[in-house]
Amino acid sequence: MDVSLRPNAPIDIWNPDWNDPFDPTVEAGDEFAELVAAVRAVQEAFTRSRPDPAAAAGIAGTLRSVAQRLEELEVGEDDQIAGHRWDLAGRGQALAPPLHIDAVTETTARGRVTVGRFHAGRYAMNGGVTPLIFDEIMARLANDSGRPWARTAYLNVNFRAPAPLDVELRVEAEYLRQDGRKRFMRGTMYHGDVLVADADGLWVELKPEQTLNISEGGDV
Numbered sequence: 001m002d003v004s005l006r007p008n009a010p011i012d013i014w015n016p017d018w019n020d021p022f023d024p025t026v027e028a029g030d031e032f033a034e035l036v037a038a039v040r041a042v043q044e045a046f047t048r049s050r051p052d053p054a055a056a057a058g059i060a061g062t063l064r065s066v067a068q069r070l071e072e073l074e075v076g077e078d079d080q081i082a083g084h085r086w087d088l089a090g091r092g093q094a095l096a097p098p099l100h101i102d103a104v105t106e107t108t109a110r111g112r113v114t115v116g117r118f119h120a121g122r123y124a125m126n127g128g129v130t131p132l133i134f135d136e137i138m139a140r141l142a143n144d145s146g147r148p149w150a151r152t153a154y155l156n157v158n159f160r161a162p163a164p165l166d167v168e169l170r171v172e173a174e175y176l177r178q179d180g181r182k183r184f185m186r187g188t189m190y191h192g193d194v195l196v197a198d199a200d201g202l203w204v205e206l207k208p209e210q211t212l213n214i215s216e217g218g219d220v
């Protein structure tokens with residue numbers, strides 16, 4: 001883990017320890033985890049608020065200066081921490097809902113997620129957020145167990161019941177079968193015993209000439 005936090009050190013995109021059970025407590029001294037939690041708190045508090053014009057102007061100024069400070073610390077995508085911290089909910093990527101992946105085997109993955117109003121449509125999870133959660137856990141499973149990188153080719157989501165806010169939802173993924181470069185996956189999301197959504201997805205293994213970093217000019 002320390003490797004992710006050392007300034008200017010290359011970040012292992014795949015942390016061999018990520019398979020360990022997730023520890024939901026932010027460790028003391030894990031300043032990056034605290035920063036992600038703070039960004040998420042801003043998103044949620046902003047969504048829940050109704051500031052008057054003076055308050056809005058003041059807060060906007062404060063946030064602009066925060067953005068400016070972070071812009072001074074900009075690095076390339078391979079070196080950023082957000083999205084690369086496999087031990088944090090949503091990999092420390094603040095757009096992704098805070099999905100905690102608790103266990104992954106060669107053929108299954110299991111996690112849990114609680115979303116607030118920031119990720120809401122109207123009184124329930126936004127219909128665009130559900131696929132984000134499925135993509136996260138199904139991609140994690142598709143690319144687990146030393147399998148070469150694969151990208152999502154399709155992700156078909158069925159919304160079976162409104163997914164409530166502020167309660168823990170159970171998310172599961174299953175590796176159904178492989179056919180050459182194609183990996184077929186299934187995902188389910190439950191609130192208690194109620195199936196709120198399920199998904200079928202196809203991940204296609206990248207060919208040697210295809211690269212994850214498309215800006216490097218790989219054949220995509």
Ligand SMILES: CCCCCCCC(=O)SCCNC(=O)CCNC(=O)[C@H](O)C(C)(C)COP(=O)(O)OP(=O)(O)OC[C@H]1O[C@@H](n2cnc3c(N)ncnc32)[C@H](O)[C@@H]1OP(=O)(O)O
Nearest residue numbers: 139140143150151152153154180181182202204206207220
């Ligand atoms: C854990 C976190 C992991 C993070 C990894 C990062 C993952 C991502 O960034 S995913 C982001 C969203 N996804 C993308 O951006 C993918 C964009 N699409 C692509 O790059 C390509 O279309 C890709 C790689 C999926 C497939 O392209 P390509 O390698 O040329 O496939 P191609 O050779 O035509 O097809 C292979 C097989 O898949 C099938 N296939 C491909 N796409 C589809 C599709 N959408 N629907 C059904 N079948 C498909 C083909 O029919 C073919 O089947 P068969 O072998 O039986 O003839």
